[in-house]
Structure formats: structure tokens, C-alpha cells
Amino acid sequence: MIQLTLIRPDDCDTCVDVKELLEGLKKDYPDIQVEEIDAASEKGQQLIIEHGIMQSPGILANGKFLTMGKVTEKELRKKLNKLK
């Protein structure tokens, strides 16, 4: 299983797009699970500092930094394939 953690603020267009991308990828990557964490929460802030995330949304895979900011489906697939 790949646990993906999406660290995002409330009002963020890019985050909605990335979340939809991740949900869409579940067909091809049935072993991914997506959890969302509010960037403004204590846990969100802790993860942002710990992983040096400076753009919304940040994504962790199994607790390790995967990507931040805008990301394309192709880039996400590439990164997920490396985790398999």
C-alpha cells in the first residue's frame, strides 16, 4: 500500500486539481490511499517544516516527500511507478 498525504489549505484550485488527479489514478494504482491534512493545522505545519514544503499542495508518500505545487499526471505516474 502507498499512503499518500496531501497537505493543503482550504481554498486552493491547484489542490483540487491534484486531488482529482490522485483519485483518478486509483484505477491504475489500486494500492494507493489518499489522506488530506489541512496545511494550517498543527500536524500540517509540522509536516511542512519537516519536509521543507513551500508550495500548495505538498504530497508525501509513506511519510516521505514526493512533490509540491502543480504536478501533471505524467509526473505523478512516474513518481508512483518508482515507489512500486
Added chain:
Amino acid sequence: MYDVIVIGAGPAGVAASINATRHGLKTLLVAQSFLGESGTTRVENWLGDPVLSKKDLAKKLEEHVKAFGKSLEFKVPATITKIAKNDALFEVKTLDNVFRARALIVATGSSRRKLGVEGENKLYDKGIGYCVNCDAPFYNGKNVVLVTNTDKTGEAFKSLSKYAKNVYLIEPAAIVEIEGKNWVTGVKHIDQKTKQQRLLSADGVLVELGLEPNISLVKDLVELDESGFIVVASQTGATSQPGIFAAGDVANGKYKQYNIAAGDGVKAALAARDYLNNL
């Protein structure tokens, strides 16, 4: 040839095209996409739907247009390259076609206003952001330059100060260049006191300059106000160019909201009908 071509498929453009069709005008709707860049991710004031995502609203607008079948033609997505007036007709050129109409409704909306300085495009999404509320939580303990001149300055400063180590407020006119290779490292600006150019080290730049109307296609055809919005007659949406009407966020109305834009679109369609009937 069409009676009216509607440019833009947000609430204003879709409302205009639907109502023009309902009033018997041969109508063409041309746009890059339904709803485009405008607005927020979550819509809570669209009549009839307490909560909608932006994508769901875009889908609803598309479905409404499609419900008219062949009586409402649309080219979405399409990239418009030029709009011109040729004798009494308006020509809308796309990458692969030219469409002509006797009237035009411009509903191209607005986008977040950019700074227009060196380094801005190169470092977009690499330390430069245009949504303070979105990006503020990611600058915990960092040095951030906030560039703003809107009535949201106080709110933006407060939001960013909750997280950032230092927030440097700089007026847009003072910014000379944003520096950085793969990420923002600093901002070259004119110091207010010394009037000298100075480089300020920064981990990020957040820009909050309000909305910029998407007027590049019609800016030479119609009168614009000092902020670049199309000047319209409030009762009709008529512009300074006979036959061109404008609706929604691209026009100089005081309030920018989806429901207002939709109403503006209906008004422009009716005004276009009256204009054509009186030709």
C-alpha cells in the same frame, strides 16, 4: 453568418448565449473552456445549489448549452487569435476558422493580475504565488515579500504574518526584478527611503493585486476604464462600439460574482436583440 457571437463560457457568456438563442438569434458561443480560470474552487452562492465545486458548475454550464442542441452552436475549446470589425460585421478568428456576426458579446472574464516584471514568468510556481491564503501556511519561518495594493492588503499581511518569520510589504511599482535560478532567492526593488535599487533576500513572493480583465482581444475596439475593464452602459451592457456588448467580470461593474455575471449576460443578450432589431 451569425446574429451574435458570444466570447467566453463562464456564467456571463453561457447566460448570454442561452438567452440570445431563446430570443431567436442565430448564436455562436466561442471559448477556451467552460468557466475558465475564474473564481474559487468552492461556490456557495450559485442560485439553486447551496454548494458546488468549480468543476461541477463548469459541467452544469456545459450541459445547459448542450441542451439546446443544434439551435445553439458552440466551439469550446477554441483559441481565438483575433477579433476585428470589418464594415458592419465582427470577425472572430480562431486557430482554424473565421466566424462573422452582426453583434458581439464579450464575456471573457478576468484573471489574477500579475506584476509584469523580469523573473516573474520564469519563477511562477517556484516561489511566486498569487493566492496568499493558499500559500501562506507553506512559509512557516521564512522570509516572504508580499506585493499588494488592494483593499485586501491588511488581510493578506495578517494571514501571512501568522506563519512567516518576516513579511516585507512592497508596492508593485517598486519591484524591479524577482531573482532566483530554480526558486526565488530575492527581490530587486527601489527602496522607498533612499530611492536606490536594493536586493532583498526572500524565500518567496506572494502577489495580491486583484483582478485583471481579459481584454487583449478587444482592447482596441472598445473603451476601457483606468483599470482596463470594459466601460459598459449599466442598463444594457453596451460598449462604446455599436454592436459590441460586454458582460460579467470583464466589464466595469462594481461587483464581481457569478450570479451578477449571469444577470449581465442575460441583459447583454436582450440588448443585442434590440440592437439587431433596430438596425
